[in-house]
Amino acid sequence: MSEFFQSNAEVILRRWPAVAERLLAEDSGALQADLVEGLGSTLSINGIQLTSRHDRTREARLQADSLPADSPAMHVYGTGLGDLQLELLQRPGVERLHVHILNGAVFALVLQLLDQQAWLADSRVELHYAADLREICLPFFALPSELVLADDYNAKIRDRLISETHLAFNNREFVADNPEIAERLQDNIQQVRADSDAAQLFATHTGEPVFVIATGPSLEQHFEALRSIRSQHARPLFICVDTAYRPLMAQGIKPDVVVSIDQRISLQHLPADDSAGTALVYMPLVDPVVLSGWEGKRYVAYSASPVFRELREQLPRAELHVGGSVIHPAVDLAVKMGAARVTLFGADFAFPNNKTHAGWSDGDLGPQLGASRHWVLDGHGQRVKTQLNFRSYLCELERYIAARPHVEFYNSSRAGAMITGTIFHPEFS
Template sequence: MVSSPDNKPESMANPPEPQRLDFMAENFAILSRRWPELARHIEKAADNLPPFTLVEKTDRTLFIDGIHLASAYNRQAEAQLQASMVPDGSPCAHVYGMAIGDLPRILLKRDSIRELTVVVMNCAVAALSLYFFDHRDWLDDPRLTLVAAAPTDRIKEPFAVAPGPLQLACDQASRLRDLVCLELATPFIRKRHRPDNPHLQKRLTENSEFVANDPSFTELTASSRYRTVVVAAAGPTLSDHYAWMKDHKPGPIIAVDAALKPLLQAGIVPEVVVTIDGHADVYDLFFADVDLALLRESALVYFPVVQNQTLQHWPGRRYAAWSKAPIFADLTKRYPRSALFSSGSVIHPAVDLATRLTGENIILAGADFGYPNGQSHVAGCAQAQPVQGSHWVLNSHGERISSIPNLRAYLRDLEGFIAGKNELKFFNASPEGAAILHTELLTELP
């Protein structure tokens, strides 16, 4: 127990006076009475505390593993700002991250609140907070429910977020952390894809003739059906699968554009290549120095914002596609066609395309969503370089691999898409890459 003198946090074994610094006994008494199972988890987590320092500025806070648990200068203003995410008059709310208790305390002052659920994102961080700060007032409020984050939790609205605990989320809370971060970032992401984006509008104009004359991707999917389809992404582990992809090919390969060069260098010609990105240099990076003669029998599925050179030089069949993003709204009216799922990454429409080509199995190869062995992409990709992400995801061994917020967001959106495809089996071929919910690890070819 943290409240035991022998188990006090080491750096506070002789706390300064006169301010009181040990509230664990009183806090824990309420916790044990109301949520005994959670109390046991926190008690166990207290045996393995992260590095921390008690900070005394304008306000008292904790500096844990390089992150401030709350503001050291104006905790109340910070909590008020976060509480504003919950609309006035809401009868219920969720809070992600307990922090020092300021945020739930402010929300519980609202007469309209009838139910408040506070989600603990890291039990060890909660133990430190319970030791150093008095939480008794809000912990004992009958409207409160306190729970620990679980790997399969979904976001519940309306919600507010304590940023410190979100960044300090433990392994079992990492998926929920990513979902919360993605939800917070969504309004800013949408701004990049507004219909009035001049760069994307220019691309649509340049490619209008191709879009008008090329068939929809649905013509590609209508004519063929396969037992198994392989989606080749450009993660570092893609090269681990060249042998079976080449020698024991279980089905057609749909390659994302960044994986094209490495696959061709390995002697593997994909049946389909998917490209969607409107960035200026995608053609130069992924297509310019490829032996296009190898791809005469391959199909290109593209979004109309890609570089015009890609469409001009592709030697095989081309199929136009788009997502439900606002930038394609006018096109959808002029050319009513089905849309492919896309939430920022080319792997999304590639996987959606695969679901339309099979009624059984989809294998994801190189879908790493992180940097196994400190590499950004598979060797041979123009973007491949040593890298160390500032964030992390769990791989299929339960180990942390470095990542970045974009990749984490793409992963969670893909998981959400796969969750709606219960009729199919998805296999993750790359245990060293990110664990992907709703997939099985590939142990033998289906």
């Protein structure tokens, strides 16, 4: 135990004994740590610099400037080398500074190497493990290095932080004055007038079980079971996302409802052949060729997006929740139809077994497997490859589930991402 660690640990033990106990159990010896020098110096952990190696103080000042100057309470995710904490504590209006540990082993190592008492002993500071709280807190600054280094325990909070940070960028295409969107909405306005309101489906299956079927690789494990259940007289309602429609039909599994929201969905994904008897719930960005060819009944819905503001005023229709993926309105539709139990199939948000989607070739529906640089924990607690937007979609679904305790949510597979708030289905998983 270094002299620095003993002094730092005494402060933490006095103020946050439970945190101190956990830090003492961290295995910082497993980390590859190096001193990196430039105009100044910093610590590199597993090849990731914790801070600037040239001017840590100036970097911390830039980071602090991104937070509101008049906020009495702020949150820092990641402990770094303490520079940002010290910078924020210089503000006279700060009443509380919450510091959230994203990697316990990294912080334990820093405590061995550097004196951190100046901010740890400040009465305005509160120290937590980030994932001890289920949700992120605002306003925050997340140290970029520790978003990369976040450990398994704090991975869910890391994903929420990254999703929040990227929100404005991800929404940049979905603005009301986007000419392509305006043109698509205009192309579909007559179809919207003619088709039914999705609200007509609400409360039509109150208290019943519903299957919501997505296109994750684990869906392939359930084709046989779904085909058998589909043939039964008394069975759950089958709602699928648009990209799952073709793989299901190829397996002889005809869904009751298909949900589609994306302007990139084409007849390749939703072929009109044999679509009679399957309802299509859509948002008006869907390709008009797909809509005009669909043989089953069509229902219109909007999201809360400003994209639909004018159309919503002209032609009021029901609203479905959207969080970046078609899985969100599909689940919301099931809940608004009255489902007491929603079972998710193919909701993997990851690439288990080194595959991207069920029923599609690598790259057909987005980036190829080789482009994946991120991970989530699967239902076995193991890391599985994913892509960044999938983690954001997962975050939004977990938030949705947490807000609806009256509905039971089941996950049919452990192969994909662990979905907080769901129960592994005893028959399917």
